[in-house]
Amino acid sequence: MANNQMPHNLEAEAALLGCIIIDGDIQPELLETLKADDFYQESDRLVFEAMQKVYGARKPVDVVTLTDMLEREGTLERAGGLQRITELAEVTPSAANYKQYFEIVRRDAIRRSLIRAAKGIIEVSTEGTEARDAIAYAEKQIYDISKQEDNSQLAGLADGIVIREVLGKFEDIQSDPNAFRGIPTGFKQLDRITNGLQRSDLIVIAARPGMGKTSLAMNIVENVCLNKGKTAAVFSLEMPRSQLVQRLLCAHAEVSMEKALSGKLAQKEWRNLMVASDKLQRCNLFIDDSSRVTPAEILSKCRRLSAAVGSLDLVMIDYIQLMGGTGSGKIGSFENRQQEIASITRDLKIMAKELNVPVIALSQLRRIQTKEPQLSDLRESGAIEQDADIVMFINRPDVTATAEELAKKTVVKGAAELILAKHRNGSLGRIQLRFIGESTKFVDVEDQNQPAEEPGHYTPPPEGYEDDDTGIPE
Numbered sequence: 001m002a003n004n005q006m007p008h009n010l011e012a013e014a015a016l017l018g019c020i021i022i023d024g025d026i027q028p029e030l031l032e033t034l035k036a037d038d039f040y041q042e043s044d045r046l047v048f049e050a051m052q053k054v055y056g057a058r059k060p061v062d063v064v065t066l067t068d069m070l071e072r073e074g075t076l077e078r079a080g081g082l083q084r085i086t087e088l089a090e091v092t093p094s095a096a097n098y099k100q101y102f103e104i105v106r107r108d109a110i111r112r113s114l115i116r117a118a119k120g121i122i123e124v125s126t127e128g129t130e131a132r133d134a135i136a137y138a139e140k141q142i143y144d145i146s147k148q149e150d151n152s153q154l155a156g157l158a159d160g161i162v163i164r165e166v167l168g169k170f171e172d173i174q175s176d177p178n179a180f181r182g183i184p185t186g187f188k189q190l191d192r193i194t195n196g197l198q199r200s201d202l203i204v205i206a207a208r209p210g211m212g213k214t215s216l217a218m219n220i221v222e223n224v225c226l227n228k229g230k231t232a233a234v235f236s237l238e239m240p241r242s243q244l245v246q247r248l249l250c251a252h253a254e255v256s257m258e259k260a261l262s263g264k265l266a267q268k269e270w271r272n273l274m275v276a277s278d279k280l281q282r283c284n285l286f287i288d289d290s291s292r293v294t295p296a297e298i299l300s301k302c303r304r305l306s307a308a309v310g311s312l313d314l315v316m317i318d319y320i321q322l323m324g325g326t327g328s329g330k331i332g333s334f335e336n337r338q339q340e341i342a343s344i345t346r347d348l349k350i351m352a353k354e355l356n357v358p359v360i361a362l363s364q365l366r367r368i369q370t371k372e373p374q375l376s377d378l379r380e381s382g383a384i385e386q387d388a389d390i391v392m393f394i395n396r397p398d399v400t401a402t403a404e405e406l407a408k409k410t411v412v413k414g415a416a417e418l419i420l421a422k423h424r425n426g427s428l429g430r431i432q433l434r435f436i437g438e439s440t441k442f443v444d445v446e447d448q449n450q451p452a453e454e455p456g457h458y459t460p461p462p463e464g465y466e467d468d469d470t471g472i473p474e
Helices: 010-022 027-033 042-056 063-073 081-091 098-126 131-148 161-175 188-194 213-227 241-253 257-261 267-282 295-309 337-355 383-387 403-407
Strands: 202-207 232-236 285-288 314-318 359-364 390-395 415-423 429-436 441-444
Touching (some): 010 081, 027 042, 027 098, 042 063, 042 081, 063 081, 098 131, 188 415, 188 429, 202 213, 202 337, 213 232, 213 267, 213 285, 213 314, 213 359, 213 441, 232 241, 232 295, 241 257, 241 285, 314 337, 337 383
Parallel strands (some): 202 359, 202 390, 232 285, 232 314
């Protein structure tokens, strides 16, 4: 092969096409696994495309049906004519070595894809594109090629391997209920319903502005990192790192943020903050407060973090609507925002699967929503509901209650409800919580039959306190 040519092996391509023609048993495997672009020579691509069409029409692929399809497509001469098709059938006397030919063709196809991707990366890098966009583009090109190598195929159950695996899992759970427990959230009833946050799951926490999405997610992160000693990566697209740490410190120390910000802390509260700060400094919590990142960038950063630290147990993203997406290999190539959000959530689910960790992604609800939240209120894209394994809504009636409702005590201040609206692998449910505004913390309600908080003991959040995705005080 000349140095200026792309990698290819015409003998292997011809032999593989010949194997397909002479052996009907291997046709399903090869015609459903290979793509026309895997062949370097144009005539071979045309022959393979015609083979796929014959196979798709549920006809046997042989010299006669293949020649007929090429004639009807008007590509017989470009494919080498009848003589070429006949030679393909005769050049390989046996299909016994088809796997070796397949590996050679796929190897060279991947090498060509990498070379084309490298050229595209060079072009983007020399166009004056922003550095982070160029990096995201480069990573996506390589990631897309690596995804093509996922050759998982349909597999039957006759060998009993998967069935024994599932039964073994049930036996392990029977003897030890905690055998397959996921990452604990710190909320007892939620953990009972979900058995913890499971690896490779995409968990969406959604609510209207000011309901406490960030607070709830950071409470889970607090439990994972500070109480359980695990590793978490937090991507905060709106709130700076210092504000997240401020929340974590006050929540873990159970100290009023208002008093901390106004310089009115007692000696005991200072001691609690010092203990909390020491634990926070030693925990494996990593925060990225870049203003706009793509799923490809997050995946890359998480890969590097996992390699550096040795483990990664949870990823939290705040929030989906502030993320950017890359589509069709080109930056900014989406027709509308709904299409971009759909691409983002699909990539987040793929990321959760590849990293094998639960990914918590926060999401806005439509502002016009005034009733109890439901799945149709997810903002900008139904793909969020489709791709998520778990969707949870935060409902706090006191935030939207009228003065009359509060005066009549028909709405209890501080009461919060976590609505499990979608649970792909389990039951739905409602979890009663209590929101402590002064330390931006959700806590369990021990007795589900009692009010979350007595009206006379409610402590409002700090003056000017901002939550989640708005600058509007609660």
